[in-house]
Amino acid sequence: MIEAIRNQARLLLENGDVDVVIGYAEGSDPSRTTPIFIRKAEDVEKLIYDPRCINSLPLYLNKRHEYTRKGWKKTAIIGKGCDIRAIVQLIAENQLKRDEIYILGVPCEGVVSHPEKWDGSLHDGNRASKCIGCDVMTPHETDFFPGDKPDVDRSTPYEATSKNVATLMELELDKRFAFWRTDFDRCFKCYACREVCPHCSCNTCITDETTPSWIDPAAHKKGVFSWHLTRAMHLVGRCTGCGECTRACPMGIQVDLFNQRMKEVVQESYSYKPGYSLEDKHPLITYKVDDREDFIK
Amino acid sequence: MKTATLNKSDIGKCIDLLLQADLRVIAPRLQPQVDEDGPDALEVLTFTEVKSGEDHQVGEGLLPLNGVKEFLFAKHEPLFAYEKRGKKIEIIPVHHEYPQTVIIGVRPCDAASIASLESVFSDANAGFEDPFFTERRSRTTFITYSCTAPDSSCFCTSVELSPDSAKGSDLHLTEIGDGRLHVEVITKAGEAVAKQLQDLLEGEGDQAAREKAGAEVTEKLTRIRDSAPIMEWLMDTANFDDEMWQRLGEKCIGCGACTFVCPTCHCFDIVDENKGSKGYRVKFWDSCQFDHFTLHASGHNPRDWQYKRYRNRFNCKFKIYPEKFETPGCVGCGRCIRACPVNLDITEYMAEVAHKAANPNAMKADPDFE
Numbered sequence A: 001m002i003e004a005i006r007n008q009a010r011l012l013l014e015n016g017d018v019d020v021v022i023g024y025a026e027g028s029d030p031s032r033t034t035p036i037f038i039r040k041a042e043d044v045e046k047l048i049y050d051p052r053c054i055n056s057l058p059l060y061l062n063k064r065h066e067y068t069r070k071g072w073k074k075t076a077i078i079g080k081g082c083d084i085r086a087i088v089q090l091i092a093e094n095q096l097k098r099d100e101i102y103i104l105g106v107p108c109e110g111v112v113s114h115p116e117k118w119d120g121s122l123h124d125g126n127r128a129s130k131c132i133g134c135d136v137m138t139p140h141e142t143d144f145f146p147g148d149k150p151d152v153d154r155s156t157p158y159e160a161t162s163k164n165v166a167t168l169m170e171l172e173l174d175k176r177f178a179f180w181r182t183d184f185d186r187c188f189k190c191y192a193c194r195e196v197c198p199h200c201s202c203n204t205c206i207t208d209e210t211t212p213s214w215i216d217p218a219a220h221k222k223g224v225f226s227w228h229l230t231r232a233m234h235l236v237g238r239c240t241g242c243g244e245c246t247r248a249c250p251m252g253i254q255v256d257l258f259n260q261r262m263k264e265v266v267q268e269s270y271s272y273k274p275g276y277s278l279e280d281k282h283p284l285i286t287y288k289v290d291d292r293e294d295f296i297k
Numbered sequence B: 001m002k003t004a005t006l007n008k009s010d011i012g013k014c015i016d017l018l019l020q021a022d023l024r025v026i027a028p029r030l031q032p033q034v035d036e037d038g039p040d041a042l043e044v045l046t047f048t049e050v051k052s053g054e055d056h057q058v059g060e061g062l063l064p065l066n067g068v069k070e071f072l073f074a075k076h077e078p079l080f081a082y083e084k085r086g087k088k089i090e091i092i093p094v095h096h097e098y099p100q101t102v103i104i105g106v107r108p109c110d111a112a113s114i115a116s117l118e119s120v121f122s123d124a125n126a127g128f129e130d131p132f133f134t135e136r137r138s139r140t141t142f143i144t145y146s147c148t149a150p151d152s153s154c155f156c157t158s159v160e161l162s163p164d165s166a167k168g169s170d171l172h173l174t175e176i177g178d179g180r181l182h183v184e185v186i187t188k189a190g191e192a193v194a195k196q197l198q199d200l201l202e203g204e205g206d207q208a209a210r211e212k213a214g215a216e217v218t219e220k221l222t223r224i225r226d227s228a229p230i231m232e233w234l235m236d237t238a239n240f241d242d243e244m245w246q247r248l249g250e251k252c253i254g255c256g257a258c259t260f261v262c263p264t265c266h267c268f269d270i271v272d273e274n275k276g277s278k279g280y281r282v283k284f285w286d287s288c289q290f291d292h293f294t295l296h297a298s299g300h301n302p303r304d305w306q307y308k309r310y311r312n313r314f315n316c317k318f319k320i321y322p323e324k325f326e327t328p329g330c331v332g333c334g335r336c337i338r339a340c341p342v343n344l345d346i347t348e349y350m351a352e353v354a355h356k357a358a359n360p361n362a363m364k365a366d367p368d369f370e
């Protein structure tokens, strides 16, 4: 599979169809891979794809990241299904134009949840929870797809509630709050959760606003809770569930539990799943006559 | 130096004795997870306050995620309160508690980092003192614990440390087999703690076994870099604008993870948390990886690209520190390697710079180096 991707990447670079190919390469340690920007055809051999390729590369396509300032006219990007959902969502939000990018889709069997959990193979003990209900193992929007179907098909309905969210939602409200209090005690506001998110698109994040300051920048309870709750709200109906925020958190906080829960709410309320169609309009900025109203009391 | 032995299984009792002496005890502890066995759950080990000798992971796991920095240089703290009354502004002092503290289970890299923080926050030569830091520092004792199982990100031996180093320690413990620990009393503060634990300490230590154990663990380190040529190359200011930096830093996304987990990073910001006509002036952690770290009021930003911010971090560790201080800028704990979401590995950076130092034409005018 990766041979086909490499060949296509080589062709694209040789023909000058793209300026750069964003993909994965071996990392600095056997359990890790790293994003790589390939500009020369002979370097395509460095491209790899396997269950260690966790990163959601479309984050580099987000306008907020300065890579788009490099003068690249057309970028090719390797994407697994969930990454392509992020790309589709970026296009739907006008962050990106479809013809600015060339999507090299890869068939995906799932990825490991954290490099630390990689033990040479992918199994139920280390497969990222986002992959358990995945319906885009064969990606939905590509310019090139090597054609081989992934040899596992474990697709359960996407609607499947995340086990972690379910566990948390079963707790009494005060216990749930106590859980977040302990977890958020560890947060020091490094904002890795924001920086890895392909959909945190604001040039100046609300938490960095100083005149006035909306969210206390210090990592005390007020500063941390207001940051995370605001962030969760800003991603409602936009989060494509890549799970990167949780993986990136250096303090082991499962930040995306909020986003997963909000994903369920949006789906229950509007039957909407972001990142599937280029023409999608966000349910909170559109109006349909048959929209649910029973929550208005 | 006074030595003794201690049963590893008695560490819980040590903690209880310290707690009975009304000390605040901080130790590595595993944190609860929503779904312990779930695929996304990680072992989350952090330094936190312990209330009982049964509740600790001293000597287990490798490095707690947070390090000991936050117990000396608080994540956030009010400097003072203020209140506006008419045209007058009243400054109101804020009371701070500095409990007598023992931090147990500190690994050698973290222990060595304390001196690096001291260089910044309490430099007697420079005549500068951050009272919040020095107050905490003077009331904190460090019981350190030699490493037994370094991981692939550890590289303390590349920065003149070792997995059994007692630098920065008050009381140092090393496993010498058969569930025994070799105890070294290093400082006066360590002696005071040893006195509190005297019922559990036995006879003399076994220096030979301790050295053998240390050497065996040192062998396990796989990431070895020679930092000397790197520092030398960095000292040449012409290299600051080398084209290489841009390539090396291009994948960095500017999250502050590497700096916040770093035991020697010490940058902070100050804001006024205002509510109506009163509020607090608060000091809190900052990071040179943030795009607004060097943003001027005029709108100009000398570090306008992310690679310049990463270049700063690298220079801070291997140029600015060695230039200004006697203490290490980097203690080789590997936290930034483990934490970086895009695998920007500081030791790869070191290798690239060393390569560049040896081959001045490498990466020149060639957009794709190698």
Ligand code: SF4
Residues within 6 Å of the ligand: A080, A081, A082, A083, A108, A109, A110, A111, A128, A130, A131, A132, A134, A135, A136, A137
């Ligand atoms: S969510 Fe789907 S496409 Fe994404 S990594 Fe998991 S299996 Fe692959």
Ligand code: SF4
Residues within 6 Å of the ligand: A186, A187, A188, A189, A190, A191, A192, A193, A194, A248, A249, A250, A251, A252, A253, A255
């Ligand atoms: S990545 Fe983790 S520690 Fe950093 S701001 Fe987000 S939740 Fe807090």
Ligand code: SF4
Residues within 6 Å of the ligand: A193, A196, A197, A198, A199, A200, A235, A238, A239, A240, A241, A242, A243, A244, A245, A246, A256, A259
């Ligand atoms: S909120 Fe988290 S899971 Fe959702 S898109 Fe952003 S990084 Fe991914």
Ligand code: SF4
Residues within 6 Å of the ligand: B258, B261, B262, B263, B264, B265, B317, B329, B330, B331, B332, B333, B334, B335, B336, B337, B346
């Ligand atoms: S730079 Fe990295 S390895 Fe060095 S002390 Fe800081 S976190 Fe540890």
Ligand code: SF4
Residues within 6 Å of the ligand: B259, B262, B264, B265, B266, B267, B286, B287, B288, B289, B312, B313, B314, B316, B317
């Ligand atoms: S590396 Fe950056 S954040 Fe860390 S001490 Fe140096 S300037 Fe400060």
Ligand code: SF4
Residues within 6 Å of the ligand: B251, B252, B253, B254, B255, B256, B257, B258, B259, B289, B310, B339, B340, B341, B342, B343, B344
């Ligand atoms: S080096 Fe890694 S951890 Fe540090 S700011 Fe860049 S992306 Fe974040």
